[in-house]
Amino acid sequence: MASATHLITDDEAHARPPLESMVVRFAGDSGDGMQLTGGQFTLSTALAGNDLATFPDFPAEIRAPQGTTFGVSAFQINFGSTAIDTAGDQPDVLVAMNPAALKVNVKSLRDGGLIIADEGEFTSRNLTKAGYDANPLDDDSLARWQLVRFNISQLTLDAVKPFGLGNKEALRCKNMWTLGLALWMFDRSRQPIVDWLTTKFAKAPQLAEANIAALNAGHAYGETVEMGASVRQHHIAAAPVEPGLYRTVTGAESLAVGLVAGAQLAGLDMLFGSYPITPASPLLHHLSRLKEFGITTFQAEDEIAAICAAIGASYAGKLGITSSSGPGIALKTEAIGLAVMTELPLVIVNSQRGGPSTGLPTKTEQSDLYQAVYGRNGDAPLPVIAARSPADAFDCAIEACRIATRYMTPVMLLTDGYIANAAEPWKVPEMSGYAPFPVHFHDDAPPVGEGVMPYARNEDLARPWIRPGTPGLEHRIGGIEKAPVSGNIDYSPEAHAEMTRLRAAKVANVAHSIPDQQVCLGNEGGRLAVVGWGSTFGPIHQAVRRARLRGLDVAHIHIRHIAPMPKNMSVLLKGYEHILVPEMNSGQLKTILRDQFLVDACPLAKTTGQPFTIAEIEAAIEGMLR
Amino acid sequence: MNEVVKLTAKDWASDQEVRWCPGCGDYAVLKAVQRTMPDLGTAREKTVFVSGIGCSSRFPYYMASYGFHTIHGRAPAVATGVKLANPELDVWIITGDGDALSIGGNHTMHLLRRNLDCQLLLFNNEIYGLTKGQYSPTSRIGTRTPSTPFGSVDRPANPCSFALGAGARFIARAIDVHKSLPDVLKDAHGHRGASFVEIFQNCVVYNDDVFASFTAKEFAADRQLWLTQGEKMLFGGGTKGISFDRERMVLTIVDAADSGVLVHDRKNRTLAQLLIEMPATAGFPVALGVIYEDPAPTFESAVLDQNRTIAAGKKPDLQALVAKGQSWQVEKEPRAE
Numbered sequence: 009m010a011s012a013t014h015l016i017t018d019d020e021a022h023a024r025p026p027l028e029s030m031v032v033r034f035a036g037d038s039g040d041g042m043q044l045t046g047g048q049f050t051l052s053t054a055l056a057g058n059d060l061a062t063f064p065d066f067p068a069e070i071r072a073p074q075g076t077t078f079g080v081s082a083f084q085i086n087f088g089s090t091a092i093d094t095a096g097d098q099p100d101v102l103v104a105m106n107p108a109a110l111k112v113n114v115k116s117l118r119d120g121g122l123i124i125a126d127e128g129e130f131t132s133r134n135l136t137k138a139g140y141d142a143n144p145l146d147d148d149s150l151a152r153w154q155l156v157r158f159n160i161s162q163l164t165l166d167a168v169k170p171f172g173l174g175n176k177e178a179l180r181c182k183n184m185w186t187l188g189l190a191l192w193m194f195d196r197s198r199q200p201i202v203d204w205l206t207t208k209f210a211k212a213p214q215l216a217e218a219n220i221a222a223l224n225a226g227h228a229y230g231e232t233v234e235m236g237a238s239v240r241q242h243h244i245a246a247a248p249v250e251p252g253l254y255r256t257v258t259g260a261e262s263l264a265v266g267l268v269a270g271a272q273l274a275g276l277d278m279l280f281g282s283y284p285i286t287p288a289s290p291l292l293h294h295l296s297r298l299k300e301f302g303i304t305t306f307q308a309e310d311e312i313a314a315i316c317a318a319i320g321a322s323y324a325g326k327l328g329i330t331s332s333s334g335p336g337i338a339l340k341t342e343a344i345g346l347a348v349m350t351e352l353p354l355v356i357v358n359s360q361r362g363g364p365s366t367g368l369p370t371k372t373e374q375s376d377l378y379q380a381v382y383g384r385n386g387d388a389p390l391p392v393i394a395a396r397s398p399a400d401a402f403d404c405a406i407e408a409c410r411i412a413t414r415y416m417t418p419v420m421l422l423t424d425g426y427i428a429n430a431a432e433p434w435k436v437p438e439m440s441g442y443a444p445f446p447v448h449f450h451d452d453a454p455p456v457g458e459g460v461m462p463y464a465r466n467e468d469l470a471r472p473w474i475r476p477g478t479p480g481l482e483h484r485i486g487g488i489e490k491a492p493v494s495g496n497i498d499y500s501p502e503a504h505a506e507m508t509r510l511r512a513a514k515v516a517n518v519a520h521s522i523p524d525q526q527v528c529l530g531n532e533g534g535r536l537a538v539v540g541w542g543s544t545f546g547p548i549h550q551a552v553r554r555a556r557l558r559g560l561d562v563a564h565i566h567i568r569h570i571a572p573m574p575k576n577m578s579v580l581l582k583g584y585e586h587i588l589v590p591e592m593n594s595g596q597l598k599t600i601l602r603d604q605f606l607v608d609a610c611p612l613a614k615t616t617g618q619p620f621t622i623a624e625i626e627a628a629i630e631g632m633l634r
Numbered sequence: 635m636n637e638v639v640k641l642t643a644k645d646w647a648s649d650q651e652v653r654w655c656p657g658c659g660d661y662a663v664l665k666a667v668q669r670t671m672p673d674l675g676t677a678r679e680k681t682v683f684v685s686g687i688g689c690s691s692r693f694p695y696y697m698a699s700y701g702f703h704t705i706h707g708r709a710p711a712v713a714t715g716v717k718l719a720n721p722e723l724d725v726w727i728i729t730g731d732g733d734a735l736s737i738g739g740n741h742t743m744h745l746l747r748r749n750l751d752c753q754l755l756l757f758n759n760e761i762y763g764l765t766k767g768q769y770s771p772t773s774r775i776g777t778r779t780p781s782t783p784f785g786s787v788d789r790p791a792n793p794c795s796f797a798l799g800a801g802a803r804f805i806a807r808a809i810d811v812h813k814s815l816p817d818v819l820k821d822a823h824g825h826r827g828a829s830f831v832e833i834f835q836n837c838v839v840y841n842d843d844v845f846a847s848f849t850a851k852e853f854a855a856d857r858q859l860w861l862t863q864g865e866k867m868l869f870g871g872g873t874k875g876i877s878f879d880r881e882r883m884v885l886t887i888v889d890a891a892d893s894g895v896l897v898h899d900r901k902n903r904t905l906a907q908l909l910i911e912m913p914a915t916a917g918f919p920v921a922l923g924v925i926y927e928d929p930a931p932t933f934e935s936a937v938l939d940q941n942r943t944i945a946a947g948k949k950p951d952l953q954a955l956v957a958k959g960q961s962w963q964v965e966k967e968p969r970a971e
């Protein structure tokens with residue numbers, strides 16, 4: 009099975025000083041193309057063999073007013089010659105394309121870090137919009153950092169002059185100029201970007217040439233202009249990784265191909281029902297292009313119709329999948345109950361964002377765990393699994409399809425806005441290494457006179473999957489309580505008690521087909537376990553690594569199967585004196601661990617809509633062990 | 635192939651005990667459907683009844699086909715998934731006035747606009763029966779119920795107007811106990827696309843005789859206009875007809891012998907609207923039968939056609955898919971030497 013995350017090797021865990029890495033943040037106006045710049049820089053970094061993690065951070069408004077602080081869009085990348093698990097606590101380099109970008113981002117730059125500013129944009133008008141009284145490039149306010157300024161806007165205009173673009177279009181090439189400079193700084197090849205620009209602007213060769221000229225000009229500027237000691241070329245060696253074929257992948261991409269793989273391994277066509285919502289929509293976009301894999305995508309009239317169509321498709325013998333973010337999952341809740349009751353396979357993907365209500369649509373949070381585990385009317389248990397990284401989302405998607413079809417149950421698959429948008433290198437999995445789990449449709453008609461038994465159960469307690477169209481097995485199902493085995497409407501106390509028990513026991517049985525919980529860094533048992541789930545994997549892993557380097561007795565446990573938990577979880581947790589649970593919510597996994605295992609799990613809550621920094625978790629570890 | 639034995643109404647009845655109130659109009663509809671099914675020639679295993687919530691939504695349990703009793707208002711959405719997953723299935727949606735027009739109004743609208751190939755039977759009894767008699771979106775102003783003890787004040791929805799506005803390509807009306815119901819059902823089934831059928835259904839317990847002003851025997855002739863394609867719009871035992879006043883752009887009642895009596899043309903959408911909204915207060919009859927039919931491509935066929943066209947010639951190569959995009963080969967561990 010492909011390893012999805014960057015587990016630190018023993019050698020690396022003990023390497024001192026830490027191998028070289030670098031954190032760069034590109035920040036500009038939403039219209040400046042920073043996400044594109046970041047994306048292309050990521051690609052060139054991956055091609056150079058560095059390990060990396062990224063953090064795109066963009067505003068909720070599509071076209072926020074230009075030059076304002078709330079219109080700032082940023083892209084952070086951490087790359088290095090060692091295993092990289094987070095987008096980095098503090099940038100070493102900040103590229104600020106305007107005053108607002110500087111204002112919003114400079115606070116997080118590490119002391120002594122490098123600011124590269126486009127002074128051409130530091131006009132009095134833009135300074136006012138960003139809320140600066142005086143030009144920070146001219147006073148001492150940036151003294152803690154190293155500042156390099158040049159007029160990127162003008163340099164870009166000069167570079168693209170031969171192509172006769174209008175002023176506005178010419179200035180759009182600024183991001184490529186900046187990217188060119190960054191490529192020079194980190195000794196990266198320009199060719200992949202040139203290829204990409206040529207393809208992207210195939211229909212407008214003039215724009216392709218202008219952008220390539222800007223890219224080259226930025227690169228040449230680094231090479232020829234003396235910018236002072238602070239701006240020099242860095243060479244970061246390739247990270248030690250297993251040999252093989254690699255690609256960069258965002259969580260949305262890996263999730264999409266993971267769902268495709270899951271359906272194929274089950275031998276099923278897929279119906280993907282979805283309604284547009286941030287940050288879940290990219291999944292719909294990816295899948296809608298993959299029709300040759302037997303995928304039908306259905307953009308429904310609302311969240312409820314999206315899941316109901318998926319349920320209808322599962323009923324008819326396809327793999328129904330639906331996807332949304334917290335508010336949309338809330339709308340789907342009643343239908344999830346229907347899938348629990350009718351015991352149909354269904355995968356529900358929740359790309360979590362900050363909540364409640366509309367909350368923080370473009371920021372990340374893991375605050376829908378209660379919703380996933382408990383959030384339905386009635387006793388309505390279902391399996392919940394959580395992806396820890398973009399690459400891990402692939403395996404989790406396959407796992408969700410496996411559980412849904414084997415146990416005839418809806419499965420909640422949790423990811424979040426950070427995972428969906430972040431990119432990391434991914435060792436392309438060998439699909440032949442994945443065991444298929446073909447679905448068997450029940451098609452044995454009972455002898456005449458004997459009834460169909462749609463709620464008979466196999467040894468997993470799963471009921472048979474009977475497709476309409478199968479002769480002799482006509483039957484009716486629905487959301488009303490039913491008798492065991494026959495499935496006929498039955499409100500009797502015995503029937504409800506027995507069916508409630510069976511539905512729960514079936515979901516509990518999933519624990520028999522999932523692996524035992526592993527400790528991903530450190531020892532089984534000891535003073536402290538840091539227990540996480542989802543996208544906090546990176547910062548927890550690095551924080552535990554650092555603490556262990558300092559001799560602290562701490563281990564990292566990261567839970568994929570949240571419901572039901574792996575069978576060894578109780579024993580494993582009870583082997584530690586203390587348990588720390590860092591979460592981007594106010595303590596939800598903590599509650600579940602306390603409830604299920606009666607352990608003293610201590611919360612470490614973060615609810616800012618930003619991922620944890622390594623330092624925050626490190627400090628908490630130290631606090632627990634002092 | 636063996637000679638197919640023609641099924642009977644009994645073959646379409648499930649073994650479940652029917653549990654509507656004695657005298658409920660639902661019984662008559664159930665009988666009519668069970669009686670019609672053998673004539674349609676679709677096998678039981680290929681037939682799926684999908685319902686929402688409400689008295690009428692228990693319907694699928696009583697049919698010997700496949701059936702799915704879903705959640706309130708969502709039958710059209712579930713049916714869409716069923717049909718997209720397997721277009722060969724013959725899908726019937728059973729719903730009511732509250733289910734289809736209140737909680738599920740959105741889905742009904744989109745089902746009709748997309749034109750999913752199915753039959754939607756809306757049992758309109760102008761009341762919430764299952765929840766014990768609250769007024770519904772089709773209840774007339776002044777309807778006194780437990781939730782409107784002083785009479786309802788909101789204007790009712792006209793189901794067929796709603797359907798027409800939503801883009802339905804087949805609209806019909808029928809009465810639970812009327813002998814023409816099977817014919818309407820056959821026409822609905824024969825139409826490719828979403829067939830919208832409003833059935834006036836008497837709720838004996840909470841809204842008894844609410845349609846009696848045109849369904850009762852003594853008023854039937856005068857207040858029912860049964861439409862037949864290509865035939866004159868006559869009622870009142872053949873004494874009266876419907877005509878069009880060009881100046882005022884409204885329908886009028888004329889003598890049957892009048893040369894202006896309209897001939898029914900199912901394809902005429904403007905006429906359909908006028909027929910649907912004939913004001914009972916002005917002495918007009920209620921238009922019944924197939925009011926409008928103008929076939930258009932169906933949703934599931936459009937989806938599948940596109941799926942097929944786009945997928946044509948492409949190999950579903952999973953290994954190639956996971957490796958897609960810009961990739962690079964790492965030959966050996968850089969620091970392994």
Ligand code: SF4
Nearest residue numbers: 655658689763837838
């Ligand atoms: S309440 Fe009314 S509609 Fe419901 S079953 Fe009884 S009579 Fe029929």
